[in-house]
Amino acid sequence: MLIQAIITGLLLGGIYAVYSAGFSLIFGVMGVVNIAHGDLVMLGAFTSYWLFTLGHIDPFLSIPFSALTLFIVGYGIQRLIINRVVEAPPIMSYICTFGIHLIIANLALRLWTADYRSITTSYCGSHLECAGLVIPYARLATFGMAVVMVGGLYLFLNRTDIGRAIRATAQDREMARLMGVRANHVYAMTFGIGAAITGVAGSLISSYFVIYPQMGLSYTVTAFCVVVLGGMGYIPGALLGGLILGVLESLTATYWNAGMSSALTFFILFLMLIFMPAGITGKGIVE
């Protein structure tokens, strides 16, 4: 029972991590708390949903499509909208991204109605069973992707030119600009990459969570908790934060009750903000 709860929690944590990494990246580089983050998850999930429903393309195979779509959406949003407020006080970016959230969510509502949708694949719900433990394959795959994506993102930021440019801009925008970095382009790339991995997350969850236009905000809130826990802007922190939160929630749901697991999330958020604003790793960005 305990082991099962921990496994379920780790798998859930993988899901959390996968959709929080982009949130952390965008915050880390630009200091923008992207309230429309959950809507990017929604768009990714809907991309997979439509490809599955209309083109019979498996949600896992639709990952490149949603990554590409969301990269374009993310790049566009940053270039056209957020770049204009990135230097303004933080409240401007809240209002701005909140507006983007409203636009995306209501546009989706108009286009796709408030229906609850879900993708039911032939292997849906199939699982690995060993020693009485149940491990759903789809979640295991998501967990694997979470590790790969967070690792990949970390390496990308540390080993590639564009990654270095992103980090340089995050550290000192003016100095980076003097070194020949095109800050606006770098910001747009960052948002695009952040959106792309969030789109991948949307595709991954689409096979086992319910998809509907209004789903976004709750994902934003969870991502916020995960990222605060792991350290704002510190990429590996998203994985760590996700796993900790997943296991804690699973243990609470198993040994106490499911109602307390959500309360616990917010309680932890509250404590972290007061006592450890830099996250459990201490590597988060604190202003």
Added chain:
Amino acid sequence: MTRMKRVTAILTIVGLLAGFVVVPAARCADKIQFGFSVPLTGIFGKAGKLVLDSYKLWAKKMNAEGGILIKGKRYPVELVYYDDKSDPGVSAKLVEKLITDDKVDLLLGGYGSSLVFAASAIAEKYKYPMISGGASSNKLFDRGFRYYFATLGKATEEVRGCVEMLKGLKPKPKTVAIVGSDILFTSLACEGFKKYSKEAGFKVIHFELFPIQLQDYTSMLLKVKKENPDVLLVGSHTLVAIKTVKALKAIDFSPKAVAFSYGPTVPDFVKSVGKLGEYVFAASEWTPVLPYKGPVFGTAAAFDKLYYKTFHRHPDYVEAAVAAAAVTQQLALQQLGLQPPYTEAKREALMKKLHDIDIKTFYGEVRFGKDGANVAHPPIAVQIQHGKVVTVYPKNVRQTAPIYPMPSWGHRK
């Protein structure tokens, strides 16, 4: 503490999420304007849309006849409505706006117990009768209101048919686990499940309410699986039902029966979960096969047919109850011969009439108890068989026998 300020700022912005979808309303003396607030977005958005369709169907039907015939004159029906975004505060505000600003003649009920709870308090304050067909929490009836009525039974009563059906199964189930989301309606459904399970002699081995926002059900249901109940009873609405079925399959949990308070009767359910939805039971108050008949829509089957012709889908029992609510108010107006404008005295007369009314409609009998709840309506149980909702209880009207125990996940095609 910049971060704290940020959190506060985010929360404030979220809290400010409010707005109105304005439907232009032209004033005209010889028609009757019916105002209502209904959730078209948010958690109840989907169900609210069904309520709206149902009212539209009723209005269309009446207007095709030239309007409601009162004392020899026909009054066309006009619907004035706003989206309350599934927020009780907004719902109350909108009903007040309908009464004081739009000056509608009469009100119709919205959807969702928490929303109607707020809206009906405003209706009571301004003395406007409100008959809801989409809210059934017991709390709605405990307030001593005189202007609030409902065509549905109370939420705790709605699930009675399901439990009675389970009681008659062979071999009789012994243990039940009850879970449900903690919003008003679904938690009351859980209370009803508990009450009737005890009366039926089932042992309740697990009872748990969870927040509606809960993203992942697997941990909670794994815990229930370990307790191995014969039956899983779920206090649900559509979203909860869909998530529960998917999670049951993912953790390979197959009790002998699964019953939902609400969800599987909504067409979205089968569309969304496909074969995974087979064999689940659901509480219901109406299906087209019932032998009901009355003015306006004719028989239950005729209502179903007209609905299908108009919207290309079959109505669920809430849609029927909503149309029945509109019909009930209409019949009361006709019987009294009350012509607009509806002054406070006329609305009071209408309210008194509704307390005495006893009519037969396509939805069954409507007779309100002192607290406004429909006391004449027996709950029924349905099951998903071959992708269709079929009536399995009570025995004298059922289409087919319930399939029990349901095959475990491993033994399905």
